[in-house]
Amino acid sequence: MASRRINRLTPFNVTALALGLAFLYLPIVILVIYSFNASRLVTVWGGWSLRWYYEFFNDRAMMDAAWMSLRVAAVSATIATILGTLAAVALTRGERFKGRMLFSGMLYAPLVMPEVISGLSLLLLFVALDAGRGFWTVTIAHTTLTMCFVTVVVQSRLGAIDRSLEEAAMDLGCDPVRAFLSVTLPLIIPSIAAGWMLAFTLSLDDVVIASFTTGPGSATLPIRIYSEVRLGVKPEINAICTMVIALIAVVITVASFASKLSRAQGENAVPL
Amino acid sequence: MSARRIFARPASFAAIAPYLWMVLFFLVPFGFVLKIALSQTAIAQPPYVPLFDLWGGREATVAAFDQLSIENFKLLISDNLYILSYLRSLTVALVSTAILLLIGYPVAYGMARLPQRWQAIAMMLVIVPFWTSFLIRIYAWINILQHDGLLNTVLLKLHLISAPLVWLSTDTAMYIGIVYSYLPFMILPLFATLAKQDPALLEAAADLGASPWQAFWQVTFPLSLPGVGAGALLCFIPVVGEFVIPDLLAGSNALMIGQTLWLEFFTNKDWPVASAVAVVLLVLLVAPLLLYERLQHRQLEAR
Known part of the structure; x- marks a missing residue:
């Protein structure tokens, strides 16, 4: 051939x-x-x-920062996944409502927006609102950024689903919400999971936005790594980075299983 | 009335929560950036003269409008530091995008020519580093490029150099870092357009007597231009505002605009000037941003 x-x-x-x-x-x-x-x-x-690993586990400040990062990543990824999925549903299934252009613009712009601008603008908002800076401000900031990535991932999957399935469910007497919950949602679960994991890793990675939006005493792991790295290479950082890579490797493995699952259902969407 | 239409209304309601979130945490903050860019620096906490007092009634608002000052923007034009920063950012972004294209295109092309089954694996291999922490990947390069790092050691062992070279804190290191971090962003859109191309087109070109080289430049490349555009924008826009890579890898004698903004904000505590820098940067990026939005839209519509 x-x-x-x-x-x-x-x-x-x-x-x-x-x-x-x-x-x-x-x-x-x-x-x-x-x-x-x-x-x-x-x-x-x-x-x-394993010397440098011992050193990390005895480094109180680093451990605190790591714990803070994990909490921020888990909470922000969860909120971002809910909001991002809703946005993807509205964009692929919704009628043409007023302000739809603005809506999709707001969802795509953060994907490429320089982080210094996103970080600065959110900080100014938090200062104007007189919000105490710390865990929640970083979480909100990360949610805003990562929900856009979730939207893109879920949207590409929703776009590939045969819509006649939903229609069939409704012809058989389901109301739209039920048709969505019992037919569409199970089909897009793998991409929702992939979106959550992408949001989680992006949050775990961010230095710039977190630096702007966090307060004194609540540094995230990347902020601490960053300030150490500026002073030069420390073997302990190698160990921390390796552990982060290992964590992310686990997350990716789960994600690729999820996407394999979705491919088994007759679909070739990949995470992102 | 079709089932599809009945489905559409509740689906639109799904937009409410994310819409409000994005308006509050994405759109409204830009208003604050603009507001503070137009206010004056003060030695206070927060360090600027408050402008609008929304609860102060009409007179306070009028008074506030009188206070608006474009001093910060005048400063940006009058001080060479800022103009040079903007120019450096644009230059770095242009050069990086060009290098990324030169490296990314052959890789994407190689991927698109793989057997179908391997394509998915290759794609996964390109995506995986994108998932690994960006900061860690930059740090990995510091390990390699530092004075007694791996690169110098290897070059010395091979007797290619007689004394260790300085790699860190140079533009070379910065370009390596940028290209390394953004390569997946360039490869994926290129691969997407290249993999979609019908091989029959190349056969037709060959049948009509074109050499592989001619076929590439007259068929494959022009058809892959949408991917080239998407990849270039996806790299160019964020690189213009990049902070971490130049800060860790480049020298400190020439700053990119993201670094200048950071410096004004964190070191000089001059929030109004930092905001003005952000406003101008945003204005510079509006055209490519709109272009990117268009491309995204068209791609999703075409699906």
């Missing part, structure tokens, strides 16, 4: 792909390996050791 000839792997294609992937992964692999280095010096390999 001719199309097979065109899909053939030429040396150029394979090289481009391999180099690209190596570029994406090597630095992370190196980081993980060095987190187990017993030596304080980066160039000297002092044998395998």
Whole structure:
């Protein structure tokens, strides 16, 4: 077949792909390996050791920051998933209401909006409202950013679903809300799960918006990592980063199972 | 009345909560940025002269309007520091986008030519680093690029250099960081358009006597332009306002506008000037932002 000839792997294609992937992964692999280095010096390999992990678990400030980050990420991802899913439903299924252009604009703009602007504007709002800055202000800020990502993920899935299923349910006597809950919702659950996980990891990652919106005494993990990194490389940071990567790896594995589940239902949507 | 129409009304009601949230936490805050950009700096907490007192009645509002000052914007124009920052940001974003295209296109092309089954795996492999913490990935590069880091060690061992080179705090390091962080944003839209292309088009071009090179430039590339546009915008817009990467990897002699904003806000505590910087940055980005919104809209509509 001719199309097979065109899909053939030429040396150029394979090289481009391999180099690209190596570029994406090597630095992370190196980081993980060095987190187990017993030596304080980066160039000297002092044998395998868990020394830097012990150091992290005895670092009170880092542990507090990590706990704060996990709570912010869990709460903001949950609110963002609810709001983002509602927005996706309205955009794919709703009638053309007034202000729809504004609505979709507000949902896409934060995807590319420089973080310094989002962070600054939210901080000024919180100051004007005289809200005490800390856990809730960071959570609200992260929700605002991440719900847009959830919307995009869920929207692409909703767009791919055969709408005649909903119509059939309603022809059989379901009201629209029930048709949605019993037919549509089970079909989009995997993408909702993927959206939650994306929101969770994005929140766990953010330095800039959190720096603007947090208050004294409630630094998140990225803020602490960032201030340490500015002072230079510390092996303890390697260990923390490796643990964050491990956590995210677990999250991705679950997400890919979710999307495999959705593919098994005759769909090829990928998370994002 | 079709079932589809009956479904539409309650679906629209789903918009209420996210709509209100975005108005309150996305739209309204910009009003505050504008307001504070137009007010004057004060040594106080918060450090600006309050402008509108909505509860002060008509007279207070009129008085407040008299106080509006464009001093902060005049400062932005008169001081070279800001203009140079904006120019540097635009230059860095342009150069980065060009490098990203040069690297991302061959990778996306290679992916699109893989057998179907491998395409999904390759796509997953490109997405995964995007999920890993962005800060961690920048930090990983500091490990490699520092004075006694891996890169210098390897280059010394290979006798390519005789003394360690300075990599950190240079523009090279910054470009490496930016390209590394934004590569998935470039590859994915490119891959999406390239994978959709009908291979029959290339066969037709070959049958009509085009060399593979000609076929690429006259068929494949023009058809992939929407992906090129989406990828370029997806990288260009955030890079203009980037803060963390230049702050950690580039030197401190030339600042990007995101760094200048950060400096004004956190170090100089000059909130009005920081807000004015943000307003101008937003104005600069409005055109590409609208373009991006259009593209998004068209893509979703085409589905």
